[in-house]
Amino acid sequence: MSGSTDRRADRGGKSVEEAVSRYLGSLDSGGSRSTMRSPLNEFATFCDGEGVQRVDALETNTLREYGMYLRERTIEQELAASTANTYFNYVRAFLSFCVRDELLDTNPANTQRAEEFLPEDKGDRNRQFWDPEHRQQLINYVTERVDMSLEDSIDVSREIAYRDRAIVVLLADAGVRGAELFRDPRDDARNGVTWGDIDLENHSLEVFGKSRQYERVGLPSAAREALDRYRRVVEPPTDAWPIFPTGHAPSKxxxxxxVTGEDPNEDMAIDDALRSEEIPPPSLTKAGGRSVMKRLTKEAGIDLEDGEYLKPHGARRALGAELYEKGHSELAQSALRHKSIETTHESYSDIQAKDVAQGIDEVRE
Structure with a gap:
């Protein structure tokens, strides 16, 4: 009996990351490994952010918070509710393996309390798409706002006005995800894009994608122009400087x-002190990016149902829909960086249904 206890105590110290690696290695199907690797690695990163490094420290509360994390990503349309539930099930299967491997006594995901915050899967009927008129209205507003900041006829700095315009145009024209632009405090790998990630000559921006690999995003002319003009205003001191720095003074x-081990000189503003020492401030968080979009939607006079705002992911969906509807399904796949054309077809099944209905009508005329 004591030998079994000693063995469990020894194995219980295994890190979540190590256990995930062992579980993936135990799977017979290479397809299953490929499908589950990214969500489970993300779960390990989430646990680390929660201060849980060891498998034997995993509790129902950890899984409950993970469910809330998935729910938040669903609310912001980074994940479908069905995908969020699938990811939770992957974690549940991993933890069952940990029980069999004597790393845990029981599976902390197998409780109603752990599942309390998981989003209900009702399909994707309420996915937001930026309406073309709203999109243009917002772009017109942020462009006028830049002009007003230059004329000092608005209480917004030039830097903020150019920043907000760059955010809107990037979302509207490049199909980039908000989670790829901004910092995620719960994910150390998502620190926000920097000026060094931009290659205007080759029309691209490197982001840490949903695949948890670095990917190249194509930058159409409007996005390149917005970033180029913004960069001339901010004059980043180093390539490591975030494109969208936080405005949160304590974080700065x-x-x-x-870096320095001390506070800056009292006579120097924190922004000047960071520039002087070439210390990059943290990037704007995802929550900060959402706040920007909420404020701009309201200021632009765009009224949506239920007090909603133009969400970052709605711009990505709208771009894909526009390309797909005009017959450019492969371009939509490339712009959205879908791994397969089947994913693109599935994302725009409503457009396919419309085309089928029109085709039937044409045949029967």
Missing amino acids: YAAYRE
Whole structure:
């Protein structure tokens, strides 16, 4: 009996990351490994962000918070509800393996409490798409706002006005995800894009994609122009400087202290101190990016149902829909960086249904 206990104590110290690697290696199907690797690695990263490094430290509360994390991503339309539930099931299967491997006594995901915050899967009927008129209205507004900042006829700095315009145009024209532009405090790999990630000559922006690999996003002319003009205004001191830095002063001071070990001179503003030492401030968070879009939607006079706002992912869906509807399904696949054309077809099944209905009508005329 004591030998079994000692063995469990020894194995229980295994890190979540190590256990995930062992579980993936145990799977017979290469397809299953490929499908589950990214969500499970993301779960390991989530656990680390929650201060849970060891498997034997996993509790129902950890899984409950993970369910909330998936729910938040669903609300922001980064994940479909069905995908969020699938990811949770992958984690549940992994934890059952940990029980069999004597790393855990029981599976903390197998409780109603753990599942409390999981989003209900009702399909994707309520997916937001930016309406073409709303899209143009928002772009017109942020462009006028830049002009007003240059004329000092609005209480918004030039830097903020150019920043907000760059955010809107990138979302509207490049099909980039908000999670790829902004920092995720719960994911150390998502620190936000920097000026070094941009290659205007080759019309591209490198982002840490949904696949958890670095991917190249194509930058159409409007996005390149917005970024180029914004860069001339901010004059980033280094390539490591975030394109969209946070406005949160305590985070900036923390970044300065982390590098220098002390506070900046009282006579110097924190932004000037960071520039002087070439210490990049943290990037704007995903929540900060959502706040920007909420404010701009309201200021532009765009009224949506139920007090909604133009969400970052709605722009991506609208771009894909526009390309797909005009017969450019492969371009839509490339722009959205879908791994297969089947994913693109599935995403725009409503457009396919419309085409089928029109085809039937044409045949029967």
